Amino acid sequence: MTTTTEPYSRPTTSEGITAFFRSQKAIPYLLLLPAILVILSVVLVPLLLSFWTSFTNYNLTKPDTLYNFIGLRNYQRLMGNAEFWWAFGRTFLFITIALNLEMLLGLGLALLVNKITWGQRTLRTIMMFPMMFSPILVGFQFKYIFNDSIGLVNNALFDLGLISQPIPWLVDGTLANFSIIFAEIWMSTSIFAILLLAGLMALPREPIEAAKVDGCNSWQVFRHITLPFLMPFVYIAMTIRSLDVARAYDMVRIMTNGGPAGRTELLWTLMTRTGYQNSQMGMANAMGYVSIILSIVFTFYFYRKLTAARTFMGGAQ
Amino acid sequence: MTSKIFARALLASCAFAGVAGGALAQEFDYGSFPDYTLRVKLIGGTQYEKLYTRIPEWEALTGAKVEIVSSKNHFELDREIKQDIAAGQINWCVGSNHTSFAPQYGSLYIDLAEHIPAEELAKYVQGTLEASRVDGRLVQLPRVTDVSNLYYRRDLYEDAAKQEAYKAEFGTDLAPPKTYDEFKQQVIFFADPPNLYGTAFAGKDEGMSGRFMEILRANGGDMFDENWNPIFNSPEGVAALQWFVDIYEAGAVPAGTVNYTWDDIGQAFAAGQLALDLDWPGFAGMYSDPAASTVAEHLGFAVAPVGTSGKSGAWSGSHSFSVTEACDNKEAAVSFAVFLTNDESELMEAQAGNLPTRTATFDQAAQWFVENDKPALAEMFTVFQQSLAEARTPPLVPEWIEVSNVLWPQLQAAIVGEKTAQEALDQAADEARIILEDAGRL
Known part of the structure; x- marks a missing residue:
């Protein structure tokens, strides 16, 4: 092998790094460094650790099992676990129904409140009350409301003479799922209402007035001007809520804890029972990573819709 | 199995109580720990917290201070303790425990029998004390007994x-x-x-x-x-x-x-x-x-009623206190656990209607109920004490809660009519078998 003499000596890697950090170019990176370190330590490290544990039989009370690599065994077991896939499907349905109904009701509320000219601020504050309750309290509240023997709903129906036998709200498969969706909607509709109200308040008056001058009726104004303008707000609200909907876990745990007989089992109740009560954190994390597919699907869908809505607003059509 | 030993020992303890009463009068030495702060994680809730009003008495007695770093319901506390084990952050000394939960915690807690004199341990209901052992180690000191x-x-x-x-x-x-x-x-x-x-x-x-x-x-x-x-x-x-x-x-x-x-x-x-x-x-x-x-x-x-075998099978367990291996002052921690389960503490528990874990307390409590015009509770003590004879704990193994978690959804499925009793139990047994195989018991 022959060597050639270079006209100048090439800096070594360490000299290059030192030079970079002393240059002007490094300033933005240095300023961002604390934030990057914080994000790495609070987001990336736990993510990587939990991803690793999903390939182990990590048991919470046996720290040594963190290093027992078992390959894809947790994932293989999950593929054949009917209970898990039922919970997966039920969670998908729960999110779809709850978010859509919350959006529709939130939109209705926002439109109504937007019409009010006196006391709107007070009403907006009142509207935010359900958001202030912790999901555990909401769970206890609705567990009592839907209790079959002492609950408010059954007592009201008895008093009105509409039923002669108590309705098992939290037992029957359909009614139990209805009850937890009802509680979730009660708790979170106001989030949609507030976000959409903000959109309505930012709505320019000119296109609406122009449409009215052109003879559009109220429905046409809403359908062709107000709604398209609001759509970016709707999709932002949907995206935020689809990521935040797991807050409902505490509520479901108190109301049914996934029962009876798994009829209201959602991914969140199943994962918590597996990870904490059964201490099988490796398996619970594998469930978590499979269920992330759900979050990715919802987020991807809403972002695409958001981009489309913004393009529409930008006058592309 | 351990739970059968528990039943026999409970019977034996009732007979033993009267004879041994006189010999058990020796006082426990609670020690002196000036300027030491004992960190504890205790079960919260109205029925459990009245006992904690005695903590200032222990502080005055020993010169130590108690810092309650966590007070939650038992399921939340269990979750927190498991997180502490996983994180290797055991920076507290005394924790509330329960017969059903104790087997899960491995070597988290010390063997109290090595730290408490035998004559002090003899004052506890012996069956309850036996049920407080995990793999032969006395990992908890019982404060109240539950029996159906x-x-x-x-x-x-x-x-x-x-x-x-x-x-x-x-x-x-x-x-x-x-x-x-x-x-x-x-x-x-x-x-x-x-x-x-x-x-x-x-x-x-x-x-x-x-x-x-x-x-x-x-x-x-x-x-x-x-x-x-x-x-x-x-x-x-x-x-x-x-x-x-x-x-x-x-x-x-x-x-x-x-x-x-x-x-x-x-x-x-x-x-x-x-x-x-x-x-x-x-x-x-x-x-x-x-x-x-x-x-x-x-x-x-x-x-409790009896089944077709003529026995009651009454489900039993105890709330308790445990001391961590990682504790920097085990002597103080043990002193605290003994104090909160001594005769005076147990009388306080019994006055609230709980079954105490010290033999002497049964008679003291019955007398107190009569003197304080609570005939119902006096009767309850007499009746409920009988059921201790056939009381049995759940299997004292770490897998119990996990097995229970595959069992109860199947029981529910049969109860609400989705499956027959045999189908539901067969499926639960299959799932339980996998858990026990994974744990190396099968």
């Missing part, structure tokens, strides 16, 4: 019309049930929904598994054989589950009972909605308090 017993509404049993109707239908006098068959017969007889139900049972979590386990054992069956094979899908198990299915189908329990936990049942009985309630001693205080209960004046007590 019957509460009933005396007014219903004394109602002449009901007595007549019951005699006409079944040919026997109406009296609190002595067998589970009678229990079922009576709860169906009394049920008049929605105003009155025969009973209610804890229908989810370990409560459901435990209720099933005690009828299974009362029928002569068990959860596992001596080699840890699940055998709860035996004919005795099917009969036990069918008992729940029958009373559910008959409408003798609220339909929502499959979502009930202890508090829901307690509220329903105190509101006069249930004729009978198989429950823990801790509810006696609330049920006999006219301010909190509509049935206070008609409250009756009876020992």
Whole structure:
């Protein structure tokens, strides 16, 4: 092998790094460094650790099992676990129904409140009350409301003479799922209402007035001007809520804890029972990573819709 | 199995108590720990926190300070302790514990028998102390004992019309049930929904598994054989589950009972909605308090019914205190745990209606109830103490909670009519087998 003499000596890697950090170019990176370190330590490290544990039989009370690599065994077991896939499907349905109904009701509320000219601020504050309750309290509240023997709903129906036998709200498969969706909607509709109200308040008056001058009726104004303008707000609200909907876990745990007989089992109740009560954190994390597919699907869908809505607003059509 | 030893030891302890009383008077040395701060994680909740009013007394006695770093319900505390183990952050000394939870924690807690003199340990109910051991190590010091017993509404049993109707239908006098068959017969007889139900049972979590386990054992069956094979899908198990299915189908329990936990049942009985309630001693205080209960004046007590084997299989367990291996002052921690379970502390627990864990306290409490015009609780103590003789804990292995978590959803499935009792138990047994295989027991 022959060597050639270079006209100048090439800096070594360490000299290059030192030079970079002393240059002007490094300033933005240095300023961002604390934030990057914080994000790495609070987001990336736990993510990587939990991803690793999903390939182990990590048991919470046996720290040594963190290093027992078992390959894809947790994932293989999950593929054949009917209970898990039922919970997966039920969670998908729960999110779809709850978010859509919350959006529709939130939109209705926002439109109504937007019409009010006196006391709107007070009403907006009142509207935010359900958001202030912790999901555990909401769970206890609705567990009592839907209790079959002492609950408010059954007592009201008895008093009105509409039923002669108590309705098992939290037992029957359909009614139990209805009850937890009802509680979730009660708790979170106001989030949609507030976000959409903000959109309505930012709505320019000119296109609406122009449409009215052109003879559009109220429905046409809403359908062709107000709604398209609001759509970016709707999709932002949907995206935020689809990521935040797991807050409902505490509520479901108190109301049914996934029962009876798994009829209201959602991914969140199943994962918590597996990870904490059964201490099988490796398996619970594998469930978590499979269920992330759900979050990715919802987020991807809403972002695409958001981009489309913004393009529409930008006058592309 | 350990739980059988527990039952025998309980019997032995009752006989032992009277003879040994005089020799057990020696006082425990609580030590002196000036300027030391003891960090503790204690179970929260009204019924548990009254005892903590004694903590300043221990502080004055020893010169130490107590810092309660966590006070939560037991399920939350269990989760937090597991997180501490996973993170290797055991920076506290004393933690609340329970017979059902203790086997899960591995080597987290010390063997108290190495730190507490034998003469002090002899003051505890020996059966309860035996059930507090995990793999032979005394990892917890019991503070109150839970054992199932019957509460009933005396007014219903004394109602002449009901007595007549019951005699006409079944040919026997109406009296609190002595067998589970009678229990079922009576709860169906009394049920008049929605105003009155025969009973209610804890229908989810370990409560459901435990209720099933005690009828299974009362029928002569068990959860596992001596080699840890699940055998709860035996004919005795099917009969036990069918008992729940029958009373559910008959409408003798609220339909929502499959979502009930202890508090829901307690509220329903105190509101006069249930004729009978198989429950823990801790509810006696609330049920006999006219301010909190509509049935206070008609409250009756009876020992838990027996199954087809002639035994009651009464489910039992104890709340307790444990000391961590990582504690920097084990002497102070042990002193604290002993203080909160000594005769004075146990009397305080007993006065609230709990079954104490010190032998001497039973007589002291009975006398206190008589002197303080609480005849109902005095009667409760006499009746409930009898059931300790046949009391049994769940299997004391780390896998119990995990097995329970595959069992109760299947029990629910049979109760609400999705599966037959045999199908449900077979599936639960298959899932339990996998858990025990993974744990290396099979």
